[in-house]
Structure formats: C-alpha cells, structure tokens
Amino acid sequence: MISAIVRTAMVSLCRDRGALVLSFILPVVFFSIFAVIFGGRHDSTPKVKVLVVDEDHSRISQRLVQGLEREGSLVVQTRPAPVKGAQQPEYMAPTAEAAVKSGTAPVALIIPHGFGENPISFGPAGGNRPTIQLLEDSSDIVAPQMIVGLLQKVAMTSMPDLMAEQGSRYLDQFAGGLTREQHDRLDESLRYLRERQESGAAAPDSGNGGIIAVTVRAVVGENKNNPMVSFYAAAIGVMFLLFTASGAAGALLDEVESGTLDRVLSSRVTMTTLLLGKLTFNSLLAFSQLVLMFLWGWAVFKLDFWSHIPGFVVMGVCTAFAVAAFGMLLASVCRTRAQLGALSTLVILVMSSIGGSMFPRFLMPEAMQKAGLLTINAWAIDGFTKVFWRDEPVFHLWPQVLVLVGIAIVLFAVARRLARRWEYT
C-alpha cells in the first residue's frame, strides 16, 4: 500500500516540471552562486579598489605606493581611467574625495606633504607628525579596515614599540651614544607607546596604533543614523517587488483559464490595452510596496526618507515599472499558475542573489559584480544607494533610469509579442 502511494507521488512529481526545478535545480544553482561569492573559487577573490593621492612625492611615499600596488588584493589607482584614450591628471585630495562619494572606490588614501621626512609614527600624539588620511565610504565595512591593515603590515603593526626600541639601541650603538637627556625623552616615548598598546587605546579603525599614522574619515554616510538600512530597504524591497509583480501578473493566467480573458477581448478592449492596464496596475502596486518599505525604514530604523523624496520617486517609479514589466513577461511565458510559481521562484532568487539583494555586490568577485548588472536588482539598488547613501542629485540617476526604463520597455514588448497566442486561436 505504501509503495503504491510512493509510486503515485513519484509519477506526479516527475510530471510536474516546476516542482522538479524547485526540488533539484534551484538548490544546485543557489549553492553554486554562494560558493562563488564566498570564496569557493580562490582565483576570483574580490579585490579592493583604492585611490591613492601622493602629495609628498618623496622617495619614501613612492615606495609606499609601490608597496601597495604590489598587494594582490588591491587595485591601486592614482588617476582616473583614461577618457577616450586621453590620460587623466592624477587624483588630488578633493577629486579623490569626490570619487569616493560617487562610489568610484570605497577608499582613498591621501599621503600628505612631509610624510617622507617622518614616515614612522613615534612619540606622543599631536605635534607636527604627518598623518595619512583614509577617506572611506562607510557602507563598505571591509575595505577601509583592510587598507589600514595593509598599511601597517609593512611596519609590523603588532610590535611598533619593540621596533622603536630596537631602532634606538642601534642608534645608540652606531651613532656614538645618546646623551642622558636623549635617553630620558626616548624612554618616555617608549613608555607612552607601550601604554597605548597595552591599554588598547588606539581605536582599531583609526590606524593610529600602527607605525604609520592614519586618520580615518568617512566621506559618505558619516551623518547617517543607520548606515545599511537604506541599502537593505532597497535590496530586500526590490526582491519582494519582483515576487509580487510576478504574482500579480499571474492574474492574467487565471483569466486565461477561466475564460475571462476571452470575454474581455471580445469587448472594446484590445490585448495591448489590456496588458498596458495590467502593467499600470502592477507598477502602482510595486511603487506602493516601495513606499511602505521606506516609510517603515523611516519610522523604525530612522532612515532619512523625507529629505530624499524626489530621488525616491524617480527611482521608485522606474523600479516599479521595470519589475511590473518583468512580471508581465514571466506570466506571458508560462501557461499555468504552477509554471509561473516555479519559474518566478527560480529566476527571482537567482537575480536577487547575483543582483545584490541578498549580499552586497561590492563584496562579490568582479565577474559576479559584472553579471549582477544584468539584473533589475543591481540597477535599482545602485540608484537607491545614490539617493539615500551618497545624497547625489536626481540628475545623477540617469544611468539607472535609462537602464530600468529600457528594461521595462523591452520586457513589455516581448511580453506583448508572446501574448499573441492568447489573442486569437
């Protein structure tokens, strides 16, 4: 009896392609995507882009830059990419800061004048010792720490006092001896350094505890109440928008099945009018969801919603338009609700994983980041990040607007073409 039940269930499963896809293909696809993201393939470990401004131009500063360039995990840029083959001028402090603000790179290092004369941080804080400035985009919580660490790596961050002490002994031995007064001042400085090391007074993200002095300054998101809320509001929002849009578009399949579509098309309503009507409704639905999501972010997580209304409206409308058209396309590809459920789950979860809805794209391998640009998620999240994180003006959204509207138009056109099979028998 049990075998009969198993047999019946097995045959049913084998004939349900959607269930088969969900059962066997989706897990494998997801496993592969996350294996790639989290370093299953070491040859594609993500590299951190860092902009370097050498204001000192000394031999020491140049060696520091060369040392950073030799680091395999860094992509060091001292000037912007050539424009139409013309080499661009080197980054200056203001242009590097602007580049971090616009998202060109998560970190910029400013090596100040005089660094080469006194590169090692030694002695009490303050004074005139030159300090490298690290400008960070605080939405990227990994890159700045990594850069600070790599800077200190050269100078052995973990034992600067010993290095200094050893250095002073060599100086005493080979420079003809130090005076009593020089010994006292040296001891005082070493005591200070030891105390700092033992007490952990040096903030881990400041870099001041290292042999090279670094001050960290957030140039993006420094005034945000909750840095990642806007990112996740957009990331999670877009993923659920896609699910909602495909579900809402599935109403079309219900109407096909019940015969309502035939009746509607026998009236004055044409297929194009019908699809446009559904696209409009689904867009409004998606926009409403986004409004709710961001209002919730404002009310509960202190997201700065009200000062970003124009950018939100522009990105919200374009995103809603694109996801609605995406839903229409999925519905027009499928023949039944069950098919739509399986296909939309597969496609949306894959899009969301590589498009940055589940995991920030800047932490993904470069190839995966580029692949993400094929998804609605990536463009929508980038746009919302520009608005809420980088405080960029609305006209800076034109790449995202163009791509999302373009996607919407193309997807809708394909959906309209596929819907011809319902138009006439």
Add this chain to the structure above:
Amino acid sequence: MSPPATSIAKSSPPLRVDTLVKRFGEMTALDGITLEVHSGECLGLLGPNAAGKSTLIRSIVGRVIPDAGTISVFGAQADSMSARTALGWVPQELALYPRLTCRENLQSFGRYHGLGGVALDQAVAQCLGWATLTDRAGELVKNFSGGMKRRLNMAAGLIHQPKLALMDEPTVGVDPQSRNHIFEMIETLRGEGMSIIYTTHYMEEAERLCDRIAIVDHGKIIALGTNADLVRNAFGSRSQVLARFAGAQERIADWVAQRGGQAVGGSAQFTIEHPTEIGGLLEASEKAGFELLDVSLRKPNLESVFLRLTGRELRD
C-alpha cells in the same frame, strides 16, 4: 433590456456567415458553414460535443480567426469595433471575476464595452433586475450558487445591450429550476426583439427557445429550418417505433439493419407510415427468435432527426 443604438447597417441581417472553414491541425472544426440570422430571430445551433458549435461562436466574436470564409455582423466585419459593439457573447465558461461582487462584475464588463456614468448605472440596474440578482448585487461572486453564476454570466455578456446575442450552452451544469429561470430570461430578450444564436446539445432547449434550428455535426450544418420543417423533411408524416429485445445485441443489430431500422443504445428504431405496420415488425422479430421486452410508438423529434441524419445520438 432594450437594444442599443449602434453604428451598424440596419438593412443588413444581424449575422451572415459564408462558407466558413477552420482547421486545427488535422482536425477540421468548421467545414464550409453558411448561415444567416434574421432580425429578431432565435437561431439554435444543435449538435453533439465537438460538433463545431463553440468554434463557430468564437469565430463570430473574433476570438478565432477562420482559415476561409467571411462573417459579417450587421454588415460589419467580425472583430471590427462596430461588430463588437453589436454583439453580446455569453461564453460557455463562467467568465467572471470571483473576488468582485455581482455589481462590480457588471460594472467592469460594462466599462470594457465603453459604458460609463449614468448609462453604466442604468445598464447595471437593468441587468441585475433581468437576472433577478438585485438583492445579491453586493455579494462576492465566488459565494454564488451555480445557477446565480450562470445568470450573472449572461448578464455580463449583455450589459452593453447588444442587438445580437451569442449564447454558448448557457445552461451547462445547472439544476432544472435554474434552467427554467434562464429560459425565462431568454424569452424576455426574445420578446424585446433581440436576435439570438443559442447553442445547445439539449433538444428540448432548442425546441422551446428557437425559431429555427441548425443541426451541426463534424463542422457542417446538416439541416436547417424550423423544428417542424426538420422533422417533416426527415420523416414526412411517418412515425417511429422503438422496440427492445432480449438476446445477442450483435444479431439484433444485424436484423434491425436488414429491416431498414437503426440500433441505438440497446433499442431498435424503425420508421413506419402507419401504426398498423407494428404488427408486421413484431411478427418478424418473433420469427427471428428475439424476445420482445417492450415496444412504443412516437412522433419523431429533433433527436430522431439528428439520429437519422448522422447515425448517432445527439449526446454521443
């Protein structure tokens, strides 16, 4: 329900179909159908399942593109906007929005037909009254009984007050009481002069509602006329004898065929000129060794006509 004013040629017949052909792969659904519906007439399309009735209706409303032939609705090409306005289609399926109320359904379909404002309100009120659903107007359709859904299905198809109604088996799956209710609704429309095409495979529906009946089989109209015409043309003044015999059905069928009758579903049917011929038939069956179970004499009806013309029962 009064017919609307539409931009159509009133001198043209409500519907003219000329040598219509539609094939689905190897199967020919419509095989050169030609017919005309007169003004104010109810024309029945009678035929078994898969005879081509629904394909013909769907061709008329523009949902099926024929491979050959023409259709004109009050002189306008089928699928044109004026044809759509003049036609009201009641599909076989319950093509309604289950999560909308009865009134909301009618409003939606009214808007799809271009109605609005006061005209829409009046049309909805009129349809609710016609379908006796006024008291249930605010209820969700998904909670309706089968009969109520059928009535609303009809009302939704006629909300824009067309001049020609196409009803595709509107009584499928309803109980006898609801069926009578639907008959009364259709008779109201007929009384108002609406032209109607009514498809069914129930002989009694065609006999009760239709002025003329087209018998459809294998995509062809095999007979067309009034009920009386069809019977007279097929049987003249003859009657039918129905007899049931005990014994091997194959032997019985052979014997019935030799006597010029038809064996259908375990009984034998013979056509006779005079009732006195029954005696001869029974005597012959006795000689053939068959035991007579029962015998009856009846006037031929549409089902008899269909059987005579096709060799099959209407509900096969």
